[in-house]
Amino acid sequence: MADSTTRPKMSPRRRSELIRYVLYGLLVAAAIAAIFFADWGRIQRNFFNIDSMREMLPSVVTIAARNTVIYTVASFSLGIVGALGLALMKMSSVKPYKWIATVYIELFRGLPALITIILVAFGLPIAFGWRIPGGTLGTGSLGLAIVASAYMAETIRAGVEAVPRGQMEAARSLGMSHARAMASIVLPQAFRIIVPPLTNEFVLLIKDTSLLFVIGTTPLTKELTKFARDFMTTERNATPLTVAAILYLIITLPLTRLVAQLEKRTARAR
Amino acid sequence: MLADATTHAIDVRQLHKSFGALEVLKGIDFNVDPGEVVCVIGPSGSGKSTLLRCVNRLEEPTSGTILIEGEDITDPDADVDSLRTRIGMVFQQFNLFPHLTVLRNLTIAQRKVLKRSEEEADSIARAVLDRVGLSDKIDEYPIRLSGGQQQRVAIARALAMKPDMMLFDEPTSALDPELVGEVLDVMRGLADDGMTMMVVTHEMGFAAEVADRLVFMADGVVVEDGPARQVITNPTTERARQFLRMFGET
Ligand SMILES: Nc1ncnc2c1ncn2[C@@H]1O[C@H](COP(=O)(O)OP(=O)(O)OP(=O)(O)O)[C@@H](O)[C@H]1O
Ligand SMILES: [Mg+2]
Numbered sequence: 001m002a003d004s005t006t007r008p009k010m011s012p013r014r015r016s017e018l019i020r021y022v023l024y025g026l027l028v029a030a031a032i033a034a035i036f037f038a039d040w041g042r043i044q045r046n047f048f049n050i051d052s053m054r055e056m057l058p059s060v061v062t063i064a065a066r067n068t069v070i071y072t073v074a075s076f077s078l079g080i081v082g083a084l085g086l087a088l089m090k091m092s093s094v095k096p097y098k099w100i101a102t103v104y105i106e107l108f109r110g111l112p113a114l115i116t117i118i119l120v121a122f123g124l125p126i127a128f129g130w131r132i133p134g135g136t137l138g139t140g141s142l143g144l145a146i147v148a149s150a151y152m153a154e155t156i157r158a159g160v161e162a163v164p165r166g167q168m169e170a171a172r173s174l175g176m177s178h179a180r181a182m183a184s185i186v187l188p189q190a191f192r193i194i195v196p197p198l199t200n201e202f203v204l205l206i207k208d209t210s211l212l213f214v215i216g217t218t219p220l221t222k223e224l225t226k227f228a229r230d231f232m233t234t235e236r237n238a239t240p241l242t243v244a245a246i247l248y249l250i251i252t253l254p255l256t257r258l259v260a261q262l263e264k265r266t267a268r269a270r
Numbered sequence: 271m272l273a274d275a276t277t278h279a280i281d282v283r284q285l286h287k288s289f290g291a292l293e294v295l296k297g298i299d300f301n302v303d304p305g306e307v308v309c310v311i312g313p314s315g316s317g318k319s320t321l322l323r324c325v326n327r328l329e330e331p332t333s334g335t336i337l338i339e340g341e342d343i344t345d346p347d348a349d350v351d352s353l354r355t356r357i358g359m360v361f362q363q364f365n366l367f368p369h370l371t372v373l374r375n376l377t378i379a380q381r382k383v384l385k386r387s388e389e390e391a392d393s394i395a396r397a398v399l400d401r402v403g404l405s406d407k408i409d410e411y412p413i414r415l416s417g418g419q420q421q422r423v424a425i426a427r428a429l430a431m432k433p434d435m436m437l438f439d440e441p442t443s444a445l446d447p448e449l450v451g452e453v454l455d456v457m458r459g460l461a462d463d464g465m466t467m468m469v470v471t472h473e474m475g476f477a478a479e480v481a482d483r484l485v486f487m488a489d490g491v492v493v494e495d496g497p498a499r500q501v502i503t504n505p506t507t508e509r510a511r512q513f514l515r516m517f518g519e520t
Pocket of ligand 1: 312314315316317318319
C-alpha cells in the first residue's frame with residue numbers, strides 16, 4: 001500500500017506498449033534459437049521425406065483417406081438416425097422411453113469411445129458368439145455411431161427445444177397431429193439450428209475414425225492413422241504422419257470453415 | 271323450448287383449470303352461439319387466454335365440459351385433431367411458420383390434414399389472402415412482412431381451413447399502434463360475414479362496435495356477461511366498473 005502511493009505510476013498505455021515489446025522480443029529470440037539450434041536436415045528427412053511420400057502415394061489417398069471418409073459417412077448416417085430416435089424418445093411424455101434414452105445418452109457420452117468400439121468389436125462376439133456383419137466397416141461404423149448418436153441426440157433435442165412453443169401450438173391448432181407438427185413444422189426449423197453443431201460432430205467423427213485401429217484392420221480396410229502408423233514402421237521416419245495430418249486437414253478445414261459460415265448465417269437470421 | 275333446440279357453437283360448462291396449486295379458472299360457464307361475436311375482457315392474469323386455449327384443448331382442462339357444436343372436445347376419446355380443424359385460432363404472437371412462404375403457410379394444413387389437392391388448397395389460399403388484402407405477398411416469407419401483415423396472414427391461415435368459428439387471443443396486442451387498425455378491419459369484415467368469433471381483447475372500441483356480447487372475467491370467474499353496449503355503459507358489478515374506468519369509457 002505504502003509503495004503504490006510513493007512510486008510514480010506508469011500510465012496504462014505506456015505499460016501495455018512495454019508488454020508488447022517484451023512479447024515481440026521473446027518471439028524473435030525463439031525464432032533465432034530455432035534457426036540456429038534445430039537440425040533442419042534431420043527434420044526434413046524425418047517429417048518431409050520425399051521418398052517416403054512417393055512410397056505412400058497413391059494408396060494413402062485411394063485406400064486410407066477413402067476409408068476414413070467411408071467410415072465417417074457410414075457412422076454419421078447411422079448415428080443421426082439413432083440420434084433422432086433418441087432425441088424424440090428423450091422428449092417423449094412416455095416415461096420409460098425418456099429413461100431409456102437418458103441412460104443411453106449418459107452412458108455412451110460418459111464412456112471413452114474406445115471402450116465402446118472394443119465392446120462392439122470384441123465384447124459382443126465373446127458374449128453372444130455373434131459378430132456384427134460387414135467387417136471393419138460394419139463393426140467400426142456401428143461402434144462410432146453408437147457414441148455419435150448419444151452426442152447428436154442432445155444436439156437435436158436442444159435444437160427442437162429452441163423452436164418457440166408457439167410453432168407447435170399453431171400447428172396443433174390447425175389440426176395437425178403431434179407427429180405431423182413435429183415433422184412438418186418443428187423439425188425443419190430445428191434443423192437450421194442444429195446444422196452447425198452437427199457439422200462439428202461430423203468433424204469429430206472424422207478424427208474418431210482413427211480409433212478403429214483397435215479392430216485390427218486388413219491392408220484394404222485401414223483408415224488414415226493406422227495406415228500412416230504402419231508406414232512409419234517400414235519407412236523408419238515420421239513422414240507418413242505428416243502426410244496423414246495434411247490429408248486430415250484437407251478434409252476437416254473446409255468443414256470447420258463451413259461451420260463458421262453457417263453459424264454466422266444463423267446468428268444473422270435471428 | 272326453442273333455445274334448447276339450437277346447439278351452441280361453443281358451450282363451456284363448469285370449467286376448472288389449475289396449474290399445479292394455482293387455480294386459474296374457477297368454474298366457468300360460458301357459451302357462444304353460431305354467428306355470434308363474443309369479446310372477452312378482463313385484467314391481466316384473470317384467465318382469459320387459459321379459457322380460450324381450453325376451448326380447442328391447447329390447454330387440458332382440470333375438470334368441466336366443453337362442447338364444440340355439440341361434440342365434447344374434453345372427452346378423452348374425442349378426435350381433437352379433427353375438431354380443431356373447425357376452430358380457427360389466432361395468437362397474439364402470430365406464430366406464422368417462418369420456414370415457409372405465405373402460400374405454404376396457408377396450404378400446409380389444408381394439404382396434410384384435410385388432404386385437399388394442391389390446386390384446391392392453392393385456390394383457397396389465394397381467395398383468403400385476397401380477403402385479408404395481401405394477395406401480393408403470396409410468395410414472401412413471414413419475416414419480410416410487417417406485424418400487421420403477419421397477423422393478417424395468420425388470420426388467413428386459419429380461414430383457409432374453412433373453420434366454423436374463430437378464436438382470437440389479443441390479436442392486436444403485439445402490434446405497433448398504427449398497425450392495429452388493419453387487423454381490426456379484417457376482423458370486422460369477418461364478423462359482418464357472420465363468422466362465429468370469440469375474441470380476447472383490450473380494444474374496447476372494437477368490442478363496443480363489433481361484439482354481440484361482452485364477457486368480463488376476473489380472478490378465474492365470469493363476472494359479467496351481457497350485450498356489449500350494456501356491459502360497457504352500465505356494468506352491474508363494482509369490479510367491472512373499476513376495470514372499464516381505466517379505458518375512459520366509450
Ligand atoms: N402454462 C402455465 N403454467 C403455469 N401458470 C400459468 C400457465 N399459463 C398461465 N398461467 C397462469 O395462469 C394465470 C392466468 O393466465 P392467463 O394467461 O390465462 O391470463 P390472461 O387473462 O390471458 O392475462 P393477460 O391479459 O396478461 O394475457 C396467470 O397467473 C398465469 O401466470
Ligand atoms: Mg392472455
